[in-house]
Amino acid sequence: xxxxxxxxxxxxxxxxxxxxxxxxxxxxxxxxxxxxxxxxxxxxxxxxxxxxxxxxxxxxxxxxxxxxxxxxxxxxxxxxxxxxxxxxxxxxxxxxxxxxxxxxxxxxxxxxxxxxxxxxxxxxxxxxxxxxxxxxxxxxxxxxxx
Numbered sequence: 001x002x003x004x005x006x007x008x009x010x011x012x013x014x015x016x017x018x019x020x021x022x023x024x025x026x027x028x029x030x031x032x033x034x035x036x037x038x039x040x041x042x043x044x045x046x047x048x049x050x051x052x053x054x055x056x057x058x059x060x061x062x063x064x065x066x067x068x069x070x071x072x073x074x075x076x077x078x079x080x081x082x083x084x085x086x087x088x089x090x091x092x093x094x095x096x097x098x099x100x101x102x103x104x105x106x107x108x109x110x111x112x113x114x115x116x117x118x119x120x121x122x123x124x125x126x127x128x129x130x131x132x133x134x135x136x137x138x139x140x141x142x143x144x145x146x
Contacts, residue, residue, distance in 0.1 A: 015067045025061035027051070080140075087139050097133035098123065 018026045018034045028047035035042040042050070051062055054070035062070065090098045090106045100119040107114050114122075123134055126142040134142065 011068050011071060012064065014071075015064050018067075025059070025063055026067060027061055031062075083140055083143055084136065086143070087136050090134075090139070097135055098139060099133050 015026065016022075018030055020030050020033065028044055028051045031047040031051065032042050032044050035047070050070075051060065054062055054066045056066055056069075057063070087098070090102055092102050092105060100116050100123055103119040103123060104114055104116055107119070120132070123132065126134060126138050128138050128141070129135075
């Protein structure tokens with residue numbers, strides 16, 4: 001999943017749209033107001049906690065660099081959530097891993113029929129610990145490589 005902000009120029013534009021007073025910093029109040037403008041509710045307390053999370057220089061405000069780091073972390077968390085949802089689709093047996101059988105079933109549902117041996121081979125390429133199944137971490141690596 002790509003971040004909606006594909007480069008620093010995009011993030012710079014977003015940062016400046018949030019920085020209503022033009023001081024080069026985003027306050028919790030500015031963050032709350034901007035989130036409300038895009039239809040998201042964010043309490044001042046939550047905005048303050050959010051700012052504090054990324055505020056590296058301790059001034060209670062976000063500069064551009066801090067904002068970029070915060071957005072990158074949020075993007076990673078969103079990708080992780082998406083990957084976990086995809087993993088759960090393949091891991092339909094509920095045992096926390098993708099087995100050759102669960103991979104075969106999911107591929108069939110997606111219209112791509114594979115023999116069980118082909119599924120074992122697919123899993124083997126990314127099965128880092130050699131247990132014959134894919135854990136979430138192995139699945140994440142596989143998805144980054146495809």
